[in-house]
Amino acid sequence: MAQSAAPNNPFIKQLVHNDRQVRDKAVASLRTFLSRSTPFSQLDFLKLWKGLFYCMWSCDKPAPQRRLALDLSALVSLLSTRTNFIGYMRAFWTTIAREYTGIDSLRMDKFLFLIRSYVNAGFAYCAKSHWKDEVTTKEYLDLLREIPLNPRDAKVPTGLKYHVVDVYVDELEKVGGEKAPYEELMQPLVEFGQKAVLKSVRKKVDEALDDGRVKVWLGIEDEDDDEELSEADEEVDDDEEDEDEEFGGFDD
Numbered sequence: 001m002a003q004s005a006a007p008n009n010p011f012i013k014q015l016v017h018n019d020r021q022v023r024d025k026a027v028a029s030l031r032t033f034l035s036r037s038t039p040f041s042q043l044d045f046l047k048l049w050k051g052l053f054y055c056m057w058s059c060d061k062p063a064p065q066r067r068l069a070l071d072l073s074a075l076v077s078l079l080s081t082r083t084n085f086i087g088y089m090r091a092f093w094t095t096i097a098r099e100y101t102g103i104d105s106l107r108m109d110k111f112l113f114l115i116r117s118y119v120n121a122g123f124a125y126c127a128k129s130h131w132k133d134e135v136t137t138k139e140y141l142d143l144l145r146e147i148p149l150n151p152r153d154a155k156v157p158t159g160l161k162y163h164v165v166d167v168y169v170d171e172l173e174k175v176g177g178e179k180a181p182y183e184e185l186m187q188p189l190v191e192f193g194q195k196a197v198l199k200s201v202r203k204k205v206d207e208a209l210d211d212g213r214v215k216v217w218l219g220i221e222d223e224d225d226d227e228e229l230s231e232a233d234e235e236v237d238d239d240e241e242d243e244d245e246e247f248g249g250f251d252d
Contacts, residue, residue: 012051016058023055027071034088035078045091053095056114057107065110073117076125082136086143089122093147100157112163119164120171123185127175137184144188151195158198165189165204169211182217 014026052072059068079085096115103111122144126137148164150156168189176182186209193205208214215221 012047012054015051016054018058020059020064023058027055027068030075031078034075034084035080037080037084039081040084040087042087042091045087046094049091049095053099056110059110062110066113069110069114069117072114073121076118076121077128079125082133082139085125085136086139089118089140090143090147092118093143097147097156097160100160115160115163116167116171119167120174123172124175127177127180130177131179131181137181141185141188145191149188149192151192151197151201158201161192161201162204165192165201165208169208169214173213176217180217186214186218 011026014022017023017026056065056068056072059065076085076088079088096111100111122140126133126140129136131137144164147153147156148160150161172180172182172185176185189205189208193202193209196202196205
C-alpha cells in the first residue's frame with residue numbers, strides 16, 4: 001500500500017506535512033537544491049521522490065493538486081546537468097511504477113495529471129537546446145523504453161503504460177516544434193507497440209500512431225485522403241467525358 005512506510009528524513013517529512021504551507025515551503029526550497037551542478041546519487045533521488053510522492057498523496061482538492069503537479073514537474077527544468085536530469089527522471093518513473101497499483105480511485109486523477117505533466121517536462125528538457133543535445137535525448141528515450149514503455153516488464157503496471165501511450169503524442173506536440181527529430185522521438189512508442197504482449201496494449205498504440213499529427217511528423221500518407229483524391233479525380237474524368245459526349249460539333 002502506498003502509505004505503508006513513512007519517510008524519516010526531516011526534509012522529506014516537511015514535504016508530507018499535514019500543513020499545506022509547510023509542504024509548499026519545502027517544495028519551494030527544492031528549486032535551489034536541485035539547481036546545483038553537484039551530482040546526486042540515484043539513492044538521493046529515490047529518497048527525494050519518496051517524499052514527493054507522499055507530498056502529492058497528501059494534497060487535497062483539485063485546484064491545489066493541479067498546481068502542485070505543475071510545480072513538481074517544473075522542477076525538471078532546474079536540473080543543470082544531463083546526469084542529474086536522467087537520474088531524477090529515472091527516480092520519478094521508478095517510484096510511479098512501484099506505487100501505481102497502490103493508488104486508490106479517489107487519488108488516481110491527480111497522479112494521472114502528474115504523470116502527464118512529467119511526460120511533458122521530460123520532452124521539454126530535451127527540447128530546450130532546440131534538440132541539439134542528441135545524447136540527452138537518446139538517454140531519455142532509452143529510459144522511456146526501460147520503464148514506462150517496457151513491453152516485457154510485468155513490474156510496470158499496464159495502467160501506467162496505457163496512460164503514457166495516451167498522453168505521449170499530445171505532450172510531445174506541445175514542445176516539439178519544427179526542429180524536433182520526430183522519427184526518433186516516436187520510436188519508443190512504435191517499438192512498444194511492436195513488442196507488447198497484450199493485444200489491448202498493441203491496439204492502444206495503433207490508435208496513437210494513427211493520429212494525424214503523427215502521420216505528418218513521420219511523413220506517412222493518409223490512405224483515406226488518397227482514396228478521396230482518387231474518387232475526386234474519377235469524378236473530374238467522368239465530367240470531362242460527359243462534356244465530350246454532349247458536344248456534337250459545329251453544323252456545316
